[in-house]
Amino acid sequence: MSQLATFIEEKRQQKPILSMTHVVYGYPSVEESLSWMERLMQEGVDFIEVQFPFSDPVADGPSIVAACHKALEQKLDVETCLSQLGKIAKNFPDSRIVLMSYLNPMYRFGLDKLAKRAAEENILGLILPDLPIEQAATYQAACKANNIDPVWLVTPVTPPDRLAMLAGQASGFLYCVARSGVTGHSVHENKSHEGKAKQTSLDDYLAQIKQHASAPMGVGFGLRERAQIEQLIGKADIAILGSALLDAYNKGGQEAGIKLIKDLFH
Amino acid sequence: MQSENGFYGQYGGSYIPEILYSSQQQILHAFEEAKNDPEFLAELNKQWQQFSGRPTPLTFCANLTEYFGGAQIYLKREDLNHSGAHKMNNVIGQGLLVKRMGKKRVIAETGAGQHGIATALVAARLGLECTIYMGAKDIERQYPNVFWMKQLGATVVPVTTGAQTLRDALDEALRDWSSSHEESHYLIGTSCGCAPFPEMVAYFQSVIGNEVREQSVAQFGQFPDRLYACVGGGSNACGLFLPFLDDKEVEMVGVEAGGKGLELGEHSIRLSHNLGQPGIAQGFATMFLQDSAGQLQETHSIAAGLDYVGVSPIIAHLAEIGRIKMTYAMDDEVIAACTLLLKKEGIIPALESSHALAGAFKDAPNLPKDSKIVINLSGRGDKDIFNVAKAVQDETFPQFLTDYLASYPTNHADHKEQNA
Ligand SMILES: Cc1ncc(COP(=O)(O)O)c(C=O)c1O
Numbered sequence: 001m002s003q004l005a006t007f008i009e010e011k012r013q014q015k016p017i018l019s020m021t022h023v024v025y026g027y028p029s030v031e032e033s034l035s036w037m038e039r040l041m042q043e044g045v046d047f048i049e050v051q052f053p054f055s056d057p058v059a060d061g062p063s064i065v066a067a068c069h070k071a072l073e074q075k076l077d078v079e080t081c082l083s084q085l086g087k088i089a090k091n092f093p094d095s096r097i098v099l100m101s102y103l104n105p106m107y108r109f110g111l112d113k114l115a116k117r118a119a120e121e122n123i124l125g126l127i128l129p130d131l132p133i134e135q136a137a138t139y140q141a142a143c144k145a146n147n148i149d150p151v152w153l154v155t156p157v158t159p160p161d162r163l164a165m166l167a168g169q170a171s172g173f174l175y176c177v178a179r180s181g182v183t184g185h186s187v188h189e190n191k192s193h194e195g196k197a198k199q200t201s202l203d204d205y206l207a208q209i210k211q212h213a214s215a216p217m218g219v220g221f222g223l224r225e226r227a228q229i230e231q232l233i234g235k236a237d238i239a240i241l242g243s244a245l246l247d248a249y250n251k252g253g254q255e256a257g258i259k260l261i262k263d264l265f266h
Numbered sequence: 267m268q269s270e271n272g273f274y275g276q277y278g279g280s281y282i283p284e285i286l287y288s289s290q291q292q293i294l295h296a297f298e299e300a301k302n303d304p305e306f307l308a309e310l311n312k313q314w315q316q317f318s319g320r321p322t323p324l325t326f327c328a329n330l331t332e333y334f335g336g337a338q339i340y341l342k343r344e345d346l347n348h349s350g351a352h353k354m355n356n357v358i359g360q361g362l363l364v365k366r367m368g369k370k371r372v373i374a375e376t377g378a379g380q381h382g383i384a385t386a387l388v389a390a391r392l393g394l395e396c397t398i399y400m401g402a403k404d405i406e407r408q409y410p411n412v413f414w415m416k417q418l419g420a421t422v423v424p425v426t427t428g429a430q431t432l433r434d435a436l437d438e439a440l441r442d443w444s445s446s447h448e449e450s451h452y453l454i455g456t457s458c459g460c461a462p463f464p465e466m467v468a469y470f471q472s473v474i475g476n477e478v479r480e481q482s483v484a485q486f487g488q489f490p491d492r493l494y495a496c497v498g499g500g501s502n503a504c505g506l507f508l509p510f511l512d513d514k515e516v517e518m519v520g521v522e523a524g525g526k527g528l529e530l531g532e533h534s535i536r537l538s539h540n541l542g543q544p545g546i547a548q549g550f551a552t553m554f555l556q557d558s559a560g561q562l563q564e565t566h567s568i569a570a571g572l573d574y575v576g577v578s579p580i581i582a583h584l585a586e587i588g589r590i591k592m593t594y595a596m597d598d599e600v601i602a603a604c605t606l607l608l609k610k611e612g613i614i615p616a617l618e619s620s621h622a623l624a625g626a627f628k629d630a631p632n633l634p635k636d637s638k639i640v641i642n643l644s645g646r647g648d649k650d651i652f653n654v655a656k657a658v659q660d661e662t663f664p665q666f667l668t669d670y671l672a673s674y675p676t677n678h679a680d681h682k683e684q685n686a
Binding site: 054055056057059060061062066072077102103104105106107108129132135152153154155158162166177180181182 | 279280281282283284285287288291427428433437440441444445447448543545546547548549554556558559560561562563
């Protein structure tokens, strides 16, 4: 069975919902991002999702885009990042790390090598939002060979048959995007052109996914309030906190970030 | 050119966030149906003719031919399209498709503003809401185009992320589309992006080459021996070249922007001299200008329409298999070619198109006297007035600007009184 799914199921015996907190590697500097990851681990988050920056992160909103561009003012290296994350993973055996990036920097590094090195550093899941499952055969095979999981995304507008296919192939966990748009407070939000047709409630959406998914479910995009986390309890396994945490960190540093996590996951 | 499941060799494909899957499929099917629907094609031809002025002429250049003493030089006059560039061919096509899909809003990226204006024109005509993403730096450099977009009723959104140019505008357009896909169509301006955009844009632009097939036979009794086109995203090149793909004797030359030099950041050469590398970004696989870690890099060209970091997967593939020969022209050669066309033929070329001229002018003297070459004059140069004035160091231009400013009513109080 998937190492990631096993970990999630065991942890879920103790907690109604697990936390996954997002950190941009190299933001505002490599040192500070590593220190922030360690702090989060010390505070007992269940996962950190580390984003290796790419110059053109099209699935991300303004907060994360700005952080990625700031981080890229330094030269960042995938291999260095993986070994630094490996150290953190070793020091905090009660939590797990998943790596998120876009295809191009990982493709340059080599997807086979990525799967192998990630596994060696105990990074159990990989998220590549711009790699569609149809193009992913060799990547899936590499993950399988190294006993780590490629994490697939489903969205409220994923057609039913495709949702069944993605959920059926999911291992580790399935990333359920909570709404249309990019991560965080989108600049495009609240405009008249936002789609109104697909207003399935989050509950119905998650129930629909659950029908097809044997893997655990994580929910992300736009989570910022305690009530939203509460709504997920019993319907999903992991709540993923991205831009809201980054915004808090930008406003008040690590302390503000930790406060937000405590408010949301107490 | 038919793709294999969206791929051209190793390039193309659809690498988009999952949220866009349904919209992408919708476009795929709508385009497939539309191009097999005689009514759609009739409407397309009508709009091309009645709104954009097609067919555009194939113009023989007697003076240039004599000047170089080699090949006989013809220009395909895409500059005579409404809006002054080939961009119109694509925008009319996609605009009609938007109506067909029942969407009410279009989103577009623009670098120089040519595609932005073309989109705003068609949106106005078809009654569509229109949002144009444009890098904040490009807005500064190309304000006259921004002015017209706004006058046409479009919303122009300055993009302040990254280098604040075309690549960032494209990212931002994709982000908008991710949240507005149910009502909005992403009207991409060149034959790039996720499938089916490269194929679709190339299809709408192929009207250029299809006309040249007829015109060349009618005017000089054969197909051209060689075709030249500048390559930014690759849409005008696809448009001229693809209809001749199976005519093996027709040679094709694509001209990229050499900019100021071959250092990374100084040019926009993706397809020759090992300057670009294969990559996957902005929804598709192609040759990108990037560093060894896979981060996309800055580009430069005197022609704002050529400084894109990637290139059409169709052109990347045809260059790789040797069907298209790729070359480049430097900024100063481009100005020289532009000036020569002005003086010899009385035609004002866009700086983008002047790259194709510069590429062709290098070869022309060495080609046989009975050979025929067709250069795609993708756009007219009126928009480049500021850049060309600077490049030729026109002495009176700064004075004109100073005088214009002096007489410009900047006082808000005055303005209110006028409106009152
Ligand atoms: C006149 C003109 N020619 C060429 C181009 C380059 O685009 P493409 O390579 O897609 O034809 C542009 C782009 O703005 C343009 O305005």
